[in-house]
Amino acid sequence: xxxxxxxxxxxxxxxxxxxxxxxxxxxxxxxxxxxxxxxxxxxxxxxxxxxxxxxxxxxxxxxxxxxxxxxxxxxxxxxxxxxxxxxxxxxxxxxxxxxxxxxxxxxxxxxxxxxxxxxxxxxxxxxxxxxxxxxxxxxxxxxxxxxxxxxxxxxxxxxxxxxxxxxxxxxxxxxxxxxxxxxxxxxxxxxxxxxxxxxxxxxxxxxxxxxxxxxxxxxxxxxxxxxxxxxxxxxxxxxxxxxxxxxxxxxxxxxxxxxxxxxxxxxxxxxxxxxxxxxxxxxxxxxxxxxxxxxxxxxxxxxxxxxxxxxxxxxxxxxxxxxxxxxxxxxxxxxxxxxxxxxxxxxxxxxxxxxxxxxxxxxxxxxxxxxxxxxxxxxxxxxxxxxxxxxxxxxxxxxxxxxxxxxxxxxxxxxxxxxxxxxxxxxxxxxxxxxxxxxxxxxxxxxxxxx
Numbered sequence: 001x002x003x004x005x006x007x008x009x010x011x012x013x014x015x016x017x018x019x020x021x022x023x024x025x026x027x028x029x030x031x032x033x034x035x036x037x038x039x040x041x042x043x044x045x046x047x048x049x050x051x052x053x054x055x056x057x058x059x060x061x062x063x064x065x066x067x068x069x070x071x072x073x074x075x076x077x078x079x080x081x082x083x084x085x086x087x088x089x090x091x092x093x094x095x096x097x098x099x100x101x102x103x104x105x106x107x108x109x110x111x112x113x114x115x116x117x118x119x120x121x122x123x124x125x126x127x128x129x130x131x132x133x134x135x136x137x138x139x140x141x142x143x144x145x146x147x148x149x150x151x152x153x154x155x156x157x158x159x160x161x162x163x164x165x166x167x168x169x170x171x172x173x174x175x176x177x178x179x180x181x182x183x184x185x186x187x188x189x190x191x192x193x194x195x196x197x198x199x200x201x202x203x204x205x206x207x208x209x210x211x212x213x214x215x216x217x218x219x220x221x222x223x224x225x226x227x228x229x230x231x232x233x234x235x236x237x238x239x240x241x242x243x244x245x246x247x248x249x250x251x252x253x254x255x256x257x258x259x260x261x262x263x264x265x266x267x268x269x270x271x272x273x274x275x276x277x278x279x280x281x282x283x284x285x286x287x288x289x290x291x292x293x294x295x296x297x298x299x300x301x302x303x304x305x306x307x308x309x310x311x312x313x314x315x316x317x318x319x320x321x322x323x324x325x326x327x328x329x330x331x332x333x334x335x336x337x338x339x340x341x342x343x344x345x346x347x348x349x350x351x352x353x354x355x356x357x358x359x360x361x362x363x364x365x366x367x368x369x370x371x372x373x374x375x376x377x378x379x380x381x382x383x384x385x386x387x388x389x390x391x392x393x394x395x396x397x398x399x400x401x402x403x404x405x406x407x408x409x410x411x412x413x414x415x416x417x418x419x420x421x422x423x424x425x426x427x428x429x430x431x432x433x434x435x436x437x438x439x440x441x442x443x444x445x446x447x448x449x450x451x
Contacts, residue, residue, distance in 0.1 A: 001172045001451045003203075006047065007031060008419045009443040011039060012207055012357050013065040015419055017178060018049060021171045024149030025049075026056045028167050028178045030082075032068035032099075032124075034331065036359030043069065043124055048446070051077045056148045057136075059084040060155075060180025061164035062091035062243055068099055071125040074133035083146060085155055086139040087163030087287065090280050091243055093134055098242075098273045100130030102332050109375065158193040159183020160393050161244035162280065162287055168197060174451045177202045181419070182395045185402060188218065189248045189288050190393070196407035201451060203443070204404075206420030207355055208396040209428025211389075218390030222252055223261045225349060225386050230263060230320045234347030237383075239335045239362060241328035242274035244393050245354050247281050247298075249324055251290060252391075254301040268314060270305045270325040270334050315341050328354050330361035336374050343372070348383035353391040358421060397428050401435065411437035418443045 001021050007014030007029075014033035019026050027049070033039040051073065059067050059082065070082060070092075084092065103123035110121045140146055142165060145154050150172070155165030160183035167178040177199045185192050196202065229236050240246045246269060256262045269275055281288065282295040305311050311334050314323060326333035342348040356362035361372050365385050371378045395403060415438050417425045425442045432440040443449075 001174055001176075003176070003201075003449045003451070005418065005443045005445060005447050005449070006049070007033065007042075007445075009445040009447070010422055010425070011035070011445075012355070012419050012421060013039060014042060014069070015060075015066045016069065017203060017418075019151065019169060019171070019176070021150050024055050024151045024171070025053055026058060026148055026151055027054060028058050028169070029060055029066045029180075030057050030069045030073055031066040032064050034065055034329070034360070035357040035363075039359070043072065047073070047076070054078060054080055056080050057082045058153060058167050059088055059092070060158075060167055060178060061161055062088045062095055063161065063181070063241070064095060064099055066180070067092050068096065070136075071096055071100060071130040071133040074136065075125055075129050079136065081138045082136045083138050083140045085163035085165055086141065087280065087284050089137045089139050091163060091277060092137065094273050094276050094280075095243065096130040096133060097127055100125050100127035106332065156194045157191065157287075159187055159190045160193075161190070162284055166193070166196065172451075174200045176200060176451070179204045181205055181207070181393070182400060182403060183393055184395055185399045187393070188391070189244075189251065189290070191287065191289065193395070193403055195403065196409060198408045198410060199413055201414045201416065201449075202409070203416050203418050204400070205394070206417040206425040206428045207394045208392065209400075209417065209420050209424035209431075211396055211424070212398055213392060213396045214389050216390060218388055219252060219256060219261070221388055221390060222351070223256050225351060226256075226262045226265075226322070229347070229349040229384070230265065232347050233320065234345070234349055235317075235320060235342060236322040236349050236351060237335065237338050237342060238322065238324045238351045238353060239328055239330045240271070240274065240324045240326060241354055242271055242277050242326050245328055245391065246271065246274035246324055247278050248391060249353060250278065250298045250302050251294065253322065254298050257301060258297070266303055266321040267301060268303045268305050268321065268323045270311050270314060270323050270338075272306045274324070274326060275304045275306060311337070314338070329356050329363070330365070339372070340374055340377075340379055343383050344380045346382045346384070349386060350383050351386045351388060353388045355392060355394060397431055400428075401432070404436065404438070409438065413438050415440045416443040416449065417441070
């Protein structure tokens with residue numbers, strides 16, 4: 001069996017792992033490269049795989065860095081099955097279509113305003129192509145066995161977001177685990193990841209391989225930032241991932257207002273996709289910690305703005321309020337229009353509530369950028385920029401070590417670190433080598449591992 005690292009190696013995006021046996025080829029994850037322009041260019045390159053020889057795709061979860069390349073695969077002729085948890089199937093139904101729509105809109109905007117070098121910018125894929133790729137999906141419940149050729153596999157819950165799972169794959173006498181994105185052991189919202197079975201090889205994410213989440217109470221941190229902003233007469237902007245983070249933020253803000261720890265403020269969820277995703281979350285109560293009553297309360301305390309006109313009306317509001325809008329790394333979406341209006345106002349506070357990949361606007365702002373480029377114009381950053389690390393849906397290196405120790409991994413189990421920036425992966429490798437008995441290395445992009 002061979003494993004080829006076609007993405008998610010030496011970076012946190014573009015996860016794609018090709019598994020080859022003598023008779024069968026499957027792709028575990030099919031994600032978009034995001035962040036730096038040199039990374040995003042890879043999305044346009046031909047995938048070094050004969051599409052016609054690919055027997056199946058297996059998704060760990062719905063985030064675009066794990067699923068967003070599927071419409072490209074479809075566009076280039078793939079017609080095999082895509083296996084994913086039922087919740088992932090539902091979420092991808094929203095996210096892939098939205099991704100195609102955003103790419104079409106950005107291409108039209110760039111052409112209209114003559115931004116970029118191309119006379120007629122083309123989207124990587126459009127909404128119709130994204131919708132067409134959804135016909136390939138087949139639902140696979142947790143622990144439900146599936147066989148493709150001589151490869152057997154199943155999913156097991158891993159926290160992180162709704163429907164997320166680790167892939168446990170067996171072929172040619174070897175068992176390989178693909179961690180996917182691993183959730184927190186004591187998450188505010190999601191259940192803890194299930195420990196792994198005995199494995200010959202584990203591909204382990206390393207997003208937070210060089211960091212520990214701060215021990216501060218995230219509710220107290222969020223309350224302090226909001227209260228100080230409101231006292232100054234300002235507004236709060238929260239760039240948010242539509243899947244997982246937007247739902248956690250709604251819950252936290254609702255609870256803080258019910259407990260009178262922050263004043264009752266208008267809270268706008270300015271993201272049609274996040275609104276739809278929230279409704280899916282409430283349909284899977286067994287996968288998260290919220291009660292049905294708490295789910296109903298969120299619907300009453302959050303104002304949903306679906307239409308473009310409703311979103312534009314928010315730009316004229318001057319009284320204190322909170323806007324949650326996509327995208328989480330400020331790479332696109334409605335948050336950019338709010339940034340253009342409010343980033344130059346020192347009374348504004350921007351709260352980033354998740355990982356910011358290198359090269360994204362979010363990463364630049366967290367690092368202290370004085371200006372950011374939005375729709376071809378440089379916008380001064382005078383707003384207060386805050387980062388709430390405690391809301392991350394990724395386990396840090398200490399939690400990942402605990403998860404490994406809870407699992408049935410034997411001494412000497414091989415681990416390849418994936419889905420991490422180089423510094424994070426290298427630091428995590430050294431840490432695991434010093435504190436565990438596993439054989440740990442860092443996966444290289446396009447390298448081939450033979451088992």
